[in-house]
Ligand code: SF4
């Protein structure tokens with residue numbers, strides 16, 4: 099057997115051996131209905147992707163993803179939503195827009211990743227990147243309350259929820275907080291919008307924020 | 311005296327106070343009047359567009375509706391806020407079906423608002439010429455800077471309308487005109503992962519370590535940014551990232567407005583510089599800038 103080729107995206111060694119053909123039970127059965135639904139709901143033309151992988155070669159976060167961005171699109175095309183449910187990729191995406199900018203078919207991957215996150219949270223699916231989800235939800239909760247973000251409350255809330263209020267991470271964060279305070283960069287009281295009627299209307303049925 | 315609408319954004323009120331003051335100081339010195347949007351709201355940042363598309367669009371729509379009542383353009387100092395506002399505007403060109411009545415009642419006009427990043431506004435040929443004309447004869451050539459524009463201000467070009475999105479030049483030209491030694495480098499718009507700095511700092515460390523390494527290889531002694539998120543992300547964890555890299559890293563991360571403050575001889579500049587975590591003292595001293603710019607840092 100030849101040496102495995104190093105450099106697989108998820109850290110696993112690549113093998114030059116040909117994988118065995120999947121059994122009939124394992125074989126993917128494409129379900130085209132999904133693609134049409136996702137395209138209509140997200141507004142992203144995921145069907146236009148022809149798998150050139152340009153998006154994934156340029157993605158700065160792919161080193162931390164379990165699926166490459168193009169694989170997300172491919173699974174959607176095949177109707178394999180279950181493959182995406184447990185994947186870290188949509189949560190790791192930093193929305194840097196590199197992929198969309200370079201895609202020859204202008205497939206809006208960052209928008210697709212957002213749509214998937216929203217959909218997975220709506221289904222009550224546990225996120226493989228719980229901390230990322232939690233941080234977004236706490237952030238949004240603060241916005242719904244005041245119309246502005248209060249960084250102090252956000253950090254305190256996050257640390258409580260992640261059980262990090264007493265550990266070494268908390269000491270580090272507290273030290274950073276103190277330094278910022280000394281440098282006059284920490285605000286002790288929150289800002290809020292004077293007009294808040296629109297906030298009530300906008301967040302009447304709290305989305306995203308409801309599980310935090 | 312040109313008058314523009316101004317959207318400061320949440321962090322300029324708190325952790326990025328240094329940036330806020332330098333923006334105001336420089337604009338005052340250049341006779342640019344910043345009219346803060348009355349009762350502006352948070353842009354929703356990464357959280358809103360990640361979890362609630364409708365909320366993200368509405369948060370942008372309200373700010374744009376407020377801006378439609380004031381002077382044009384709407385100038386935004388943060389790359390992420392800029393991206394959110396420009397994206398909302400782009401989407402609202404297609405229609406405002408998702409916008410709630412309470413925001414529609416503000417009068418609309420969102421799609422007509424011109425949204426401009428502050429660093430683009432201040433590096434236009436006109437403002438650059440004005441800054442150069444008003445600059446003192448301070449020699450800034452000891453600052454060997456790489457300009458870091460970050461990702462959210464440039465892409466996607468369909469939204470930002472920028473032509474040089476892979477290799478922006480504005481800050482390079484502005485700082486060059488003020489006498490800074492500007493170094494070219496290929497990571498001007500690479501993402502630093504700031505939206506993950508709380509839940510996944512490990513990702514940020516990997517991305518920022520790459521930026522440090524390249525900046526040092528290029529021979530830079532400082533990084534200049536035009537966004538408070540980029541600044542914070544590159545400044546706050548430098549000691550820790552350097553430890554992980556097993557390398558000595560001393561790269562103060564300056565706002566372009568602070569460098570303008572030095573060039574224009576604005577007395578408050580050291581007060582702004584004092585708020586950074588990586589102190590620029592050693593840098594300024596070595597660059598042979600006058601003692602009063604660094605002695606109290
Ligand atoms: S760059 Fe576009 S077409 Fe190519 S694989 Fe990625 S999404 Fe598909």
Ligand code: SF4
Pocket residue numbers: 153156157158159160167190191192193194195196197198207208
């Ligand atoms: S937007 Fe997301 S998927 Fe696309 S390149 Fe950036 S991190 Fe990767």
Ligand code: SF4
Pocket residue numbers: 389390459460461462463500501502503504505537539540541543
């Ligand atoms: S802080 Fe990082 S993620 Fe944000 S705009 Fe700057 S480079 Fe991009």
